Amino acid sequence: MTTPNTHKLLLLSDTDNVLVALGPVETGPNPVSDGTFVDVKQPVTLGQKIARVAIVRGEKIRKYGVPIGSASVDISPGDHVHVHNIQSDYTPTHSLTETAGGTHA
Amino acid sequence: MLEGYLRRDGRKGIRNVTAVVYLVECARHVATEIVMPYRDQGAQVIGFPGCYPNDYAQTMMERLCTHPNVGAVLLVSLGCESFNRFRLEKAVAESGRPVTSIVIQRAGGTRSSVDQGRSWVAEQIKALRATPRVPMDMSDLVVGTICGGSDATSGITGNPAVGRAFDRMGAAGAACIFEETGELIGCEQIMAARAATPELARALVQSVNKAAEYYATLGYGSFAAGNAEGGLSTIEEKSMGAYAKSGAAPIVGLIKPGDIPPTGGLYLLDVVPDGEVRFGFPNINDNAEIAELIACGAHVILFVTGRGSVVGSAISPVIKVCANPDTYARLADDMDVNAGRILQGDGLDAVADEIHDLVIDVAAGTPTKSEELGHAEFILTYKSFDPIGPACLPG
Structure with missing residues (x-):
């Protein structure tokens, strides 16, 4: 039996500093799976990441409880987190600028 | 109770394939034409396009042609390629499978090769209907998993659901293989902590380090533009999602393409070549990895996709x-399991149960969506590997 989710953003691990969009997410306060709210700054599509807290340049991005890269600029709570503001600590990410957006109008 | 096709070498298969094998690209058209009328009766094309010899390709072809899902093998040679067809034919014959070769240059060209090939294939298909069926249980089964066309949902829904199904099948005695060390970059220490022995833990870390160096030399990670469009920002993020396919069981071994797991349990398949960077990318697409899982004996493949791959494979469903x-919602005709419903509130365990039960059904003969649609992709490219070390297999 499927119970529809009421939250829009998923916290995968307590130590994470990013949240995952469970579908299209609009700007403004959005409910998180841990019962809190985050004020989303840019509308994003399913699967995109939103900063849970402020993240300074060089700080590790944590998802699933582990580092998935580092912030390439300072990131504010509610910001969309993607290839424009984080980078791999291993090999550079290859993406097409035409399709890598992840935001929606 | 599962039933398998019993081969003369004692292995048990879940499909009864007649493999038509081109030994160089120049023979591919003839192989494809031979199979055409028998596509719905279990005839499939596999092959190697290169004209230069390669030990990896030779081993891969030997393992694939003696795979338990394969009942008979027709080799199609142009005649002047370097592939050692004599060694391959001998290996297949020694496994007890019917095998013959058609050499196009001797057979009189395309038309007569196709005619000869079709009559041999027709006979084999008829004969394979009499293959003995014997009881098969989970400990006879080898299951492989791969993810392709990944997006940010893969690591939250499909991959962890496959991981839980893997835990159940492995506990019941199946050999479960996960792969693509290039997509485990960033997870190496977490993964090593699950190794059955400290020596294996070191080998697991080394295999991922090798992948990281290999991809660094190439200048690209195992990361496609569609991954970024789907919300993945870095290789580490993609890796953590991919890693979830492995479930939570201890890792009992590290194998390379063509190595057959000697026991049940969870194995990592190291797909990145050894030595200096040669021959280009480790795997140029998903089917290259699927072929390697099948060469390790995988009877069935669990393919997790977020962006929406439509491929199937020759030999194993x-x-x-x-x-x-x-x-x-867009590609339902191509998909066997909707793991995305986890995002809408369904539990991981419900989807894991569905995957587990579907493996049993497919092993019992139910066609997958890609089989129904006629997908039977296959690709094999140049690679080079050193043998696995002594610490890599369960003692």
Whole structure:
């Protein structure tokens, strides 16, 4: 039996500093799976990441409880987190600028 | 109770394939034409396009042609390629499978090769109907998993659901293989902590370090533009999602393409070549990895996709687990499992149960979506590997 989710953003691990969009997410306060709210700054599509807290340049991005890269600029709570503001600590990410957006109008 | 096709070498298969094998690209058209009328009766094309010899390709072809899902083998040679068809034919014959070769230059060209090939294939298909059926249980089964066309849903829905199904099948005695060390970059220490022995833990870390160096030399990670469009920002993020396919069981071994797991349990398949960077990318697409899992004996493949791959494979059925509910809605005809419903509130365990039960059904003969649609992709490219070390297999 499927119970529809009421939250829009998923916290995968307590130590994470990013949240995952469970579908299209609009700007403004959005409910998180841990019962809190985050004020989303840019509308994003399913699967995109939103900063849970402020993240300074060089700080590790944590998802699933582990580092998935580092912030390439300072990131504010509610910001969309993607290839424009984080980078791999291993090999550079290859993406097409035409399709890598992840935001929606 | 599962039933398998018993081969003369004692292995048990879940499909009864007649493999038509081109030994160089120049023979591919003839092989494809031979199979055409028998596509729905278990005839499939596999092959190697290169004209230069390669030990890896030779081993891969030997393992694939003696795979338990394969009942008979027709080799199609142009005649002047370097592939050692004599060694391959001998290996297949020694496994007890019917095998013959057609050499196009001797057979009189395309038309007569196709005619000869079709009559041999027709006979084999008829004969294979009499293959003995014997009881088969989970400990006879080898299951492989791969993810392709990943997006940010893959690591939350499809991959962890496959991981839980893997835990159940492995506990019941199946050999479960996960792969693509290039997509485990960033997870190496977490993964090593699950190794059955400290020596294996070191080998697991080394295999991922090798992948990281290999991809660094190439200048690209195992990361496609569609991964970024789907919300993945870095290789580490993609890796953590991919790693979830492995479940939570201890890792009992590290194998390379063509190595057959000697026991049940969870194995990592190291797909990145050894030595200096040669021959280009480790795997140029998903089917290259699927072929390697099958060469390790995988009877069935669990393929997790977020963006929406539609491929199947020659030799072993591919079950497609769609991680993204939007993709599932668009490509439902191609997908076997809708794991994206986890995002809408369904539990991981419900989807894991569905995957587990579907493996049993498919092993019992139910066609997957890609089989129904006629997908039977296959690709094999140049690679080079050193043998696995002594610490890599369960003692």
